[in-house]
Amino acid sequence: MARVAVVVFPGSNCDADTLAAAREAGSEAYYVWHRETDLQRADVVILPGGFSYGDYLRSGAIARFSPIMTAVAGHARAGGPVLGICNGFQILCEAGLLPGGLVRNARLRFLARPTWVRVEATDTPFTCLYEKGDVLEIPIAHGDGRYVADERTVAQLEASGQVVWRYVRDNPNGSTHEIAGVCNAARNVVGIMPHPERRNAPVLGGQDGARVFHAMEARHATQHAVDVRAVGDRHLRV
Amino acid sequence: MSRYRVEVRVMPRATLLDPQGQAVQRALHALGFGDVGDxxxxxxxxxxxxxxxxxxxxxxARAMCDRLLANPVTEDYDLAVEAA
Incomplete structure (x- = not known):
């Protein structure tokens, strides 16, 4: 069972759905309030969607300085998986844990509707159960979802396969290179604008997002078995 | 110690599309202010x-802008300081 910390900021509103999706996938998920400084031995950290601090100044700009973010940055530096969904993605960009930034949608409107994204990279802790090229139907709900970065950064992201999801059919917010999600150079920190936690069961209209959460559990199980073998064959798990 | 009034102007980076600015421009044109460009x-x-x-x-103030008030990826800023 992977221990999954779902960080709650004032104004988070997808924390309960995210916690439920992680539990549904078999993880031991729990909330961590943003004023705390300890992630309680988390294997995976998720920054959920919402409108932390009312999106004041810029989306994610103030949450990025919450006390818990020091521990999140430490977890990321140590190679621990971190997923930012929507506002969580914005916070990770503001914190410098992911390259680029997210600005106002090109056509101004707040968009809450399904989108289609293609999985472009499967070598991340959150996409390892998908096939490259899979097209997923996952909804968005954002006003500031247009991913931007300077030309050099975008070229670098493309060259090193750090674009994890890309919008297909249409680009809802005008993001550069149709980017819907990216990862850092070490590939353990991942951000996505659409909400996989809102598509993890047929009753929600589909389950294209479920494997994001199953991946955390699958990866944890594999990693654990490897760790045990490394200690000695006597403790090899069957 | 003295008090200073610091004014910070933060603008979206010139190379980035500014949809808010475009919407305002269209509204101005609709009101008959056709002479308004960008x-x-x-x-x-x-x-x-x-x-x-x-x-x-x-x-x-510069340190505040670099850390919080402006995002170096998407915005530019300038400052004006005067004695309060």
Missing amino acids: VRVGKHLVLDVQADSRDEALAH
Whole structure:
């Protein structure tokens, strides 16, 4: 069972759905309030969607300085998986844990509707159960979802396969290179604008997002078995 | 220690599309202000800062912009400082 910390900021509103999706996938998920400084031995950290601090100044700009973010940055530096969904993605960009930034949608409107994204990279802790090229139907709900970065950064992201999801059919917010999600150079920190936690069961209209959460559990199980073998064959798990 | 009034102007980076500015421009055109060209919308912050000198107030304000008030990826800023 992977221990999954779902960080709650004032104004988070997808924390309960995210916690439920992680539990549904078999993880031991729990909330961590943003004023705390300890992630309680988390294997995976998720920054959920919402409108932390009312999106004041810029989306994610103030949450990025919450006390818990020091521990999140430490977890990321140590190679621990971190997923930012929507506002969580914005916070990770503001914190410098992911390259680029997210600005106002090109056509101004707040968009809450399904989108289609293609999985472009499967070598991340959150996409390892998908096939490259899979097209997923996952909804968005954002006003500031247009991913931007300077030309050099975008070229670098493309060259090193750090674009994890890309919008297909249409680009809802005008993001550069149709980017819907990216990862850092070490590939353990991942951000996505659409909400996989809102598509993890047929009753929600589909389950294209479920494997994001199953991946955390699958990866944890594999990693654990490897760790045990490394200690000695006597403790090899069957 | 003196008090300084620091004004920070934060603008979306010139190379980035500014949909807010475009919407305002269209509204102005609709109102008959056809002579308006490009419009860009930014933010104006006014801070009351304690410092030993104007230079110190400026340096502090610059640090605030670099850390929080402006996003170096998407925005540019400029500062004006005067004794309060």
